[in-house]
Amino acid sequence: MPVISVPQDFNEDDLYIDLESIFGRSLFLKCEGFNFAGSIKLKAAIEMVETAERDGVLTPDSILVESSSGNLGVALSMIAASKGYRFLCVTDSRCNLTTRLMMEALGSQVHVIAGQEANGSFLGARIDYLRTLCASDSRYVWLSQYTNPGNWKAHYRRTAPEIAHRFPELDTLFVGAGTTGTLMGCARFFREWHRPVRIIAVDSVGSVSFGGEAGRRMIPGLGMSIRPPLLDESFVDEVIRVEERDTIRACHRLARRGFLFGGSTGTVVSGAMGWLAEHGGDGRTAVAIAPDLGERYLDTVYQTNWLHGLYGDDVLGPEPANTESWVLPTSPPPAPSPGGRRPHLRAGERAGRRRHRRKSGGEP
Structure with a gap:
């Protein structure tokens, strides 16, 4: 067990889940959410901050600013x-909301942009605000995750070598595409590796990262409303686009087996499983990267009213047959008798307190 003095010194980077028992196809999911920041973004943040410090851009008087x-x-x-x-x-x-509250609890300021572009994107408005801010005061230091090479170098130096060490016979790697820092770092590393690895980018429908029309995207994490400046498509073998409804279903299917992951992970898993179903996975060593866990999505991806309001009542599909519910009694249980023993329940009352299995078919 490590002993640390600063939170960024801890990151569990060698944990994988075999998803075959859940989805019926072998896929090893690299879990990147077990650190004090709760996501893979810790690696890029460390790389960008430490580079800015070495270059003298970031000083004790600086005020860090970033769009996220x-x-x-x-x-x-x-x-x-x-x-x-x-x-x-x-x-x-x-x-x-949970994410905003976490940042504020850590002492940061959070500015929420209200305006958006004609295509429904907020990114342009966020960037315009940052440019104006930095022009107003030289103390502001914008790391710019969208253009900063430290974003991809973090994964070239850490994430990809971690995968290579654990899976020396790797055939296929699925990586979600947001700023494309993780994608580009891993793709560059495996281009130089001793064996060919198929790099498959997983994007959200409505993102324009790889071309196409912009559309509504409500789940943060993956996708861009502009072409990512870091992206070099020559390193990518294939692109998969996933509908948000499929993202949600993958998240809930994982949760029903005890694994609570975030929306980005649901997108990557859904895309990977679709690709493996089409191309066959027998004998193939395939890995996907899970950027974060699901606690920050409890009021969105895992909140029924939010889901139904945006995606319709049928977003999760029919409930699987092995889902159980516990029927609560309609009235409080009888009080103990003066002797301390609870009165014997009649047959009807016992039935009201039994556990029942809900019967229905199909997968989410």
């Missing part, structure tokens, strides 16, 4: 608190 839909903002909040920097995160209304 959530996870990078939390990672930078944690590092800023640890190192004594002030930090301002510029986000938008899609950022989960």
